Amino acid sequence: MFCLNIKSQHTPARYFSFCILLTVLLVTLSIRSLQGELFITDAQYMVAAGRWIIANGHLPTTDPLSIHSELTYICQQYPICILVAVLYDTFGEMSVRLFFALLDMVAVLFIWYQTFPKAGNRILHCAVSCVFGAVIVYSLRSTPRALDILCLAVSWELMEKYIESRDIRFLFGFPFLGIFIANLHGALWPCAIMLPLAALLDSKLDSNARAALAVTILLTIASAMLNPYGLDVLSLPFKTIGTSDVATVAVPELKPMFSIVPVEAVILIVISVMPVIFHAKCLGFKKTVFSFETMMISGLLFLSLMTWRNELLLLGILMIVYSTWCWKLEPKCKVSSKMLSRIVLFSISVVALEFGAVLFYSTLSATDQKSISLERAFQAMREDGAVSGTAVLTDIDPGCRAELNGFKPYLDTRIEVFNGQNGQKNVLAEAGKALSSGSLSAICDDYGMDYAVLNYGINDVGIQDLKESGFKPVYSDNLTVCLKRSTV
Structure with missing residues (x-):
């Protein structure tokens, strides 16, 4: 469906880019592992919740873990909770760290694989992937947030294909994404409708295409209700927004970025505006502003500034956007097809990957x-x-x-x-x-x-x-x- 055929003449560059990116991710995850960030508080809670579900044979509707047993509770990541509980009790903490590390890497590597065929400058694409990939996996930690980024990446590919072909079959994937994300990370179910919402204002679409998108959005929302808690899951994203008590209990990810990390907020604004300006120069102001790419960047930038935790979603989109710049930029340095060059590239990439793998493995059992x-x-x-x-x-x-x-x-x-x-x-x-x-x-x-x-x-x-x-x-x-x- 995604037509990700990579030409054979780019095979050396592909292997080199993959190995270098994977090495960067492994080194970054090693640092997070040493800091204890691959088994943070959320992962500990999920193990406890999974144990309760396994022991009782059903999902809880009131809080089973704290002393406040009368409070309504939705186990929004119940499949992940069950899985990490089994891993933890069978193989120990190291297995849970490894699971979340693999989940994080899969999300980033999928975006790399998705954008590689569109990159004219392979070196720039590799650099962009490494920078954004490292920041993303450094920020993800032991949570299901990688699934949110993966959902957006798949949505992006589906939307690009739909806009290019007007083939309505590409819209069929969104309801399934709604079911997927609502059951695996219920609080972020809106990820499944973000791309269709952004594309409603795309200037390349006519009224019929927009009508199809509107129907897709409604079907995706309906499909998101196909979870054990039904409609209640759809209200989850709004239960942590706007509470004035968050500041008193030190949950920085739920606060506005400018109140916590003002410098990072400014940097995020700059790197979000740059691709819009770039595309405006290439495609014209109107086509750029009224495009699903710009709408996604603008919407997620607003959400990120309002609530810091949404920055991860924007970083995933920016990795796609910056990577797809590469097809507009002529490659200034091409990989030679000579056997010697291929051997050198292969040797460097294997050595780098082995170094990253050994470092990552040696830190899996580290505890802060x-x-x-x-x-x-x-x-x-x-x-x-x-x-x-x-x-x-x-x-x-x-x-x-x-x-x-x-x-x-x-x-x-x-x-x-x-x-x-x-x-x-x-x-x-x-x-x-x-x-x-x-x-x-x-x-x-x-x-x-x-x-x-x-x-x-x-x-x-x-x-x-x-x-x-x-x-x-x-x-x-x-x-x-x-x-x-x-x-x-």
């Missing part, structure tokens, strides 16, 4: 000090007599580690559960007030929590309040403290 400290704190809690299901006061990050260890925390990373949507209790507002004032002992009294696991540096006032209220250290290092009520 923060994760080690938290694990020791919960181990000390268990050795002190705490059993599975014991309630424990935590902030967001320690909460997911608590769930991984079988305990029920006060908070974890699932903002959509705790932010008071649909008239439910606003745990974030309560937590934000308690954490900012340091009055954590009152929270422990209200919920009957006899243990607390908190990080030094951000919860120092609250830790002191607990100690003054009769909590004694069970474990403590320079990063984490585990406290226990002295009357227990």
Whole structure:
């Protein structure tokens, strides 16, 4: 369908580009692995959720992991949760790290493969792929966000083919993408309709083509409802937008970019505007502005500036856009077809790939000090007599580690559960007030929590309040403290 036949005379350049890109990705992922970012809090929560689903044989509708069991809950990544739970309990943490690393690489390599045939300048294409690919996999970490980028990449290819051919069969793929993304990463189901929405304003399309796109959008939305939670999944993207309590519980990815990373926001604006200007000079102002490419860049730039986490989607689109520049640029350096050149290219690429693979493998089992400290704190809690299901006061990050260890925390990373949507209790507002004032002992009294696991540096006032209220250290290092009520 995608017509990705790469000419044989480009085979040496193709292998070289692939090996260099894969090496860059492996090295980048090695760095993230050393930082503990291939098994972050979200992955820990997903393992705990998958275990619960396997043990109970059905999907939960109220929160099964925290102490707030009355809150409505949607397990939006249930197939991933089940898979990572099986991997973790069968092969250990290394297998989960490897799974997410492979997922990240597949998303980037698909875009590389998708755009390679359109690149006239293979060196520029390789450089663009390496730069954007490294930034993307560095940012993805252990989440299903790679699936969102993959969904957009497939959508882009389908939309290009439809605009070129007006063959309605290319639109049939969007409803299937809706089902795919709604079940694997429900909160990002709109990825399946972004391209059809952007193409509605494309100047190359007539009214009949736009009508077909409108029908496609409706069918894709309907198909997204084919998930275990039905219509409720469609509301997920709006449950983490606009809550004023996010700032108090340190979730930077849900904040506007200019409030968190202003320099990065400016850079993102610049690199988003550049391809629009480039295409305007090549194709004319009207054709450029009223094109699905520009609409996608503009829409995702707006969403990224509004909420930092959307930057990943824009980076995936920009990787495609910058890579497809290459067909407009004449290659200034062509790879010789002589056998010697091919041998040199092959040798360099193999050596580079082997280096990246060895480095990546050597870091798969590495664990950062923060994760080690938290694990020791919960181990000390268990050795002190705490059993599975014991309630424990935590902030967001320690909460997911608590769930991984079988305990029920006060908070974890699932903002959509705790932010008071649909008239439910606003745990974030309560937590934000308690954490900012340091009055954590009152929270422990209200919920009957006899243990607390908190990080030094951000919860120092609250830790002191607990100690003054009769909590004694069970474990403590320079990063984490585990406290226990002295009357227990």
